Amino acid sequence: AQTVTQSQPEMSVQEAETVTLSCTYDTSESDYYLFWYKQPPSRQMILVIRQEAYKQQNATENRFSVNFQKAAKSFSLKISDSQLGDAAMYFCAYRNAGGGSNYKLTFGKGTLLTVNP
């Protein structure tokens, strides 16, 4: 079974600075997808960014980017120019590619990000 590990239960960053959240995963599959979800105090689960394992290029979405290291099974999230609204719990998630029983998301336990003004 796949596992996702977020080794940082909590992180903090100063407003306007950059922070990196870590995520590692374990899988024997070669094709899969990785996601970062944000959960603010409102409890919504908001998709931040996604990465296909077959793509070497790291995904970016405005101030959010990932560092995907397939061989190391690492998928870190970098938030640039941090804003107060970035304060949230961040979850890393994994899903196998393809159909059948491969649609289930496996989540890490989350990293609570605090943004200090």
Place this chain on the structure above:
Amino acid sequence: NAGVTQTPKFRVLKTGQSMTLLCAQDMNHEYMYWYRQDPGMGLRLIHYSVGEGTTAKGEVPDGYNVSRLKKQNFLLGLESAAPSQTSVYFCASSRRAGQSNQPQHFGDGTRLSIL
């Protein structure tokens, strides 16, 4: 655009009571899921459905039942609530997994307390 709607948003039950959580999606998604979120545990899959009339067990299915009589609705039932089922419950939906990297879309969650 409603997306995924969960009802109710909050509920308090007594041990042994039963209730049903409703999830509705308007995106014509084939797949639907129920998760529970507990402190320090992340989200764990309870049950899921790959289509109307089909359901399957996830990671933590004990004490729950589900039904998917209509494509847009996925119901989660607690027949005899226990304090261990105090949690925040999330419903999600997605297109068929084989279609690219379709993410799951989540509802806003239901906070359930069992006394």
